[in-house]
Amino acid sequence: MCKRDLELQLCSCGDNSTKAIQNLYVEEIKALKRKETLQVFGWTLERYIGEEWIGADGLMYMPVDKLTDELTEDFFLEELNGNKCFDFEYIPGEGDNLIFELRWTFNRRGHLKKNAIGGFISFIFKDQEWTADCYNCFYDKTEFVQEGVLKVNVL
Numbered sequence: 001m002c003k004r005d006l007e008l009q010l011c012s013c014g015d016n017s018t019k020a021i022q023n024l025y026v027e028e029i030k031a032l033k034r035k036e037t038l039q040v041f042g043w044t045l046e047r048y049i050g051e052e053w054i055g056a057d058g059l060m061y062m063p064v065d066k067l068t069d070e071l072t073e074d075f076f077l078e079e080l081n082g083n084k085c086f087d088f089e090y091i092p093g094e095g096d097n098l099i100f101e102l103r104w105t106f107n108r109r110g111h112l113k114k115n116a117i118g119g120f121i122s123f124i125f126k127d128q129e130w131t132a133d134c135y136n137c138f139y140d141k142t143e144f145v146q147e148g149v150l151k152v153n154v155l
Contacts, residue, residue, distance in 0.1 A: 006070060008079035010043055010086045012148040021103075021149065022110050032108035041067060041150040042103035046142035048095030048124075053139055063134050064119030067100060070152065073121060073132050076100065080123060080130040088146070092125040097135055097142055099123075100150060 013024060021040055022029065028038050066072040079085055080098070101120035105113040122134035135142060 006075065007153040008076065008083065008085045009151040009153060010148055011151050012086070012088050012146055016042065016103075016147060016149070018104065018112055022106065022112075024149065025106065026110075029106050029108065029110050032106075034108065036108060037113060038106045039068075039102055040104040040106070041071065041100055042147060043101075043150050044099045044147045045090075045145040046097040046099070047093060047145050048097060048135070049141040049143055051139055052141040054137075057138055060137060061120070063122040063132070065121070065132070067102065067119065067121060071100070071121075071150075076121060076123065077130060077132065087148075090146075092130070094125060094127075096125040096145070097122060098125075098130065099134075103149075 013020065025038060025040060032038060099120055099122045102118045107113055122132070123130045124133040124135070125131075126133070
């Protein structure tokens with residue numbers, strides 16, 4: 001059996017401003033070497049409301065199956081379905097949508113670097129478990145529940 005060496009933690013820090021995130025990661029930023037960067041991933045939790053066409057069509061970015069070598073679809077599914085990852089009281093509801101994406105990239109001086117359009121991973125809670133899936137932003141209506149920062153702890 002494989003040894004579990006990473007643990008997912010979804011932190012609801014409250015303030016997700018760039019300054020607050022810099023303060024949260026101040027030690028990691030200080031430890032960066034020249035030309036290294038620190039990528040900080042965020043998450044958004046939304047509740048499904050129903051179908052409602054927004055009155056426009058367009059192109060949609062589709063989710064990817066990994067954000068980094070460690071942050072893969074399989075890793076997220078194993079953690080979400082097998083462990084308590086949220087740092088607040090939360091019971092998933094049918095249709096809830098959880099999205100992970102790169103939000104901040106800092107250099108060693110703590111300056112925010114511009115992120116290129118990156119991918120995201122999306123999960124929907126269906127039939128009592130999280131599955132890799134996403135809603136159509138033109139036809140499916142969701143409402144914001146919570147957001148925060150992704151922490152991955154090495155065990």
